[in-house]
Amino acid sequence: MSGSEQATDQNQHEIAAEWARRDAAVVWHGFTQMSVYEDSTPVIVERGEGNYLYDTGGRRYLDAISSLWVITLGHADPDLNRAAREQLDRISHSTLLGNGNTAAISLAETLREVVPVTDPHFLFASDGAAAVEQAIKIAFQYWHNQGVTNRTAYLALGQAYHGDSVGSLSVGDGGFGTDLFDPLRFSVIRTPGYDDPDWVAKAVATLDEHHDRLAAAVIEPLVQGAAGMLVTNPDQVAAFADAVQARGVPLICDEVATGFGRTGALFASELCGVRPDLMCLGKGITGGYVPLSATVASSGVYEAFLGEDLGPRTFYHGHSYSGNALACAVATRHLELIFERGLIDHAAAAAERLGAALTPVAALPAVREVRRRGLMTGVELGPPAGASRWGRRVCAAAVSAGVLLRPLGDVVVVMPPLSITDAEIDTIAETLLSAIEEVAAEDTLT
Numbered sequence: 460m461s462g463s464e465q466a467t468d469q470n471q472h473e474i475a476a477e478w479a480r481r482d483a484a485v486v487w488h489g490f491t492q493m494s495v496y497e498d499s500t501p502v503i504v505e506r507g508e509g510n511y512l513y514d515t516g517g518r519r520y521l522d523a524i525s526s527l528w529v530i531t532l533g534h535a536d537p538d539l540n541r542a543a544r545e546q547l548d549r550i551s552h553s554t555l556l557g558n559g560n561t562a563a564i565s566l567a568e569t570l571r572e573v574v575p576v577t578d579p580h581f582l583f584a585s586d587g588a589a590a591v592e593q594a595i596k597i598a599f600q601y602w603h604n605q606g607v608t609n610r611t612a613y614l615a616l617g618q619a620y621h622g623d624s625v626g627s628l629s630v631g632d633g634g635f636g637t638d639l640f641d642p643l644r645f646s647v648i649r650t651p652g653y654d655d656p657d658w659v660a661k662a663v664a665t666l667d668e669h670h671d672r673l674a675a676a677v678i679e680p681l682v683q684g685a686a687g688m689l690v691t692n693p694d695q696v697a698a699f700a701d702a703v704q705a706r707g708v709p710l711i712c713d714e715v716a717t718g719f720g721r722t723g724a725l726f727a728s729e730l731c732g733v734r735p736d737l738m739c740l741g742k743g744i745t746g747g748y749v750p751l752s753a754t755v756a757s758s759g760v761y762e763a764f765l766g767e768d769l770g771p772r773t774f775y776h777g778h779s780y781s782g783n784a785l786a787c788a789v790a791t792r793h794l795e796l797i798f799e800r801g802l803i804d805h806a807a808a809a810a811e812r813l814g815a816a817l818t819p820v821a822a823l824p825a826v827r828e829v830r831r832r833g834l835m836t837g838v839e840l841g842p843p844a845g846a847s848r849w850g851r852r853v854c855a856a857a858v859s860a861g862v863l864l865r866p867l868g869d870v871v872v873v874m875p876p877l878s879i880t881d882a883e884i885d886t887i888a889e890t891l892l893s894a895i896e897e898v899a900a901e902d903t904l905t
């Protein structure tokens with residue numbers, strides 16, 4: 460390395476350290492221990508382009524986690540930028556409580572054509588957790604509006620994750636240091652998650668016992684993402700859905716993570732041939748541009764809320780930014796672009812390539828298992844006894860090699876944007892392989 464390159468490196472390092480210091484002085488990062496944040500060489504992003512992020516020092520990183528599972532077309536997409544600008548010049552926001560806006564109507568009309576929900580109606584919010592919270596409350600009131608007051612329980616799966624608000628946390632199964640909130644959680648009837656090969660049979664047995672007190676059953680179809688990418692197959696999801704709906708229990712499909720092309724179809728429910736009564740959308744709905752989520756209700760659910768003005772059948776729930784026009788315009792254009800660019804098929808093919816590229820990774824002695832459904836991939840590491848924080852260390856090694864990865868415990872998540880190219884897939888796989896070998900060698904040497 461030449462003297463001037465070293466100086467540039469030094470300079471970049473100082474710039475990055477200064478931004479990290481300013482960051483730690485004022486920003487509180489979720490799921491992050493702030494006392495060590497500044498020392499953990501965080502990537503401070505300044506801009507993005509295509510499938511890459513650029514930090515304050517101009518270093519580029521391949522965004523192999525789609526910025527926490529939200530980016531679909533890549534960053535700063537010119538066509539989506541144009542749609543956002545055009546909407547900005549019209550209006551960014553007006554309330555959906557009691558009034559409407561054209562952008563939200565257009566989005567709902569566009570989504571109506573593609574969601575696997577019968578005669579759907581869309582209640583918009585901003586985060587995935589809020590979409591789940593809305594679904595839980597809608598299911599509760601759905602029964603109440605029909606004079607049924609004893610259906611107050613929910614069936615949810617082991618290892619489930621549905622968000623961090625108190626209701627979504629309740630249907631989730633804990634972990635991630637959230638057990639402390641247990642006293643705030645309402646109790647849920649829980650059956651095993653996808654790590655149990657008999658999860659469907661056990662869920663059906665539980666349904667037989669408890670179905671007449673259930674307000675709803677909730678599932679992440681095909682992939683339990685935050686559990687470390689636990690996967691099941693479409694037939695099992697279909698069998699579960701049939702069992703739930705045959706017993707008259709509303710089915711909530713939480714597609715916050717699986718929606719918008721991640722599993723090989725636009726929605727995982729579609730792949731499974733399942734038509735949920737309530738569906739939760741978020742994350743990729745705007746291609747990762749602006750916060751937006753939606754709870755989709757079938758006509759059977761929606762109509763139970765119709766009644767006299769200001770009457771008790773009304774759903775008394777709504778968020779300030781519900782149906783934000785800027786977010787809705789971006790989401791509509793995003794969906795058009797997915798189809799115009801053939802990105803569902805592209806992502807399905809890219810997923811196969813990712814699976815093949817990860818074959819050498821799966822063969823490493825330091826890897827316990829590689830699980831994948833579409834582009835949603837978890838590489839479970841198998842650290843030797845006494846070794847610690849392998850997930851963290853492997854991802855740190857990948858980040859310093861220019862591939863942004865983030866672990867869930869000792870599972871390295873790989874979930875690139877739908878727009879990922881073959882060459883980029885190979886880069887991810889090769890970088891991950893080297894990172895695992897590097898960390899495994901450190902623990903062998905010490």
Ligand SMILES: Cc1ncc(COP(=O)(O)O)c(C=O)c1O
Pocket residue numbers: 586587588589591620621622623679684685713714715716717741742
């Ligand atoms: C299946 C699922 N549901 C809900 C959520 C919560 O979404 P948000 O973080 O946007 O609140 C997540 C987030 O990872 C998720 O994976």
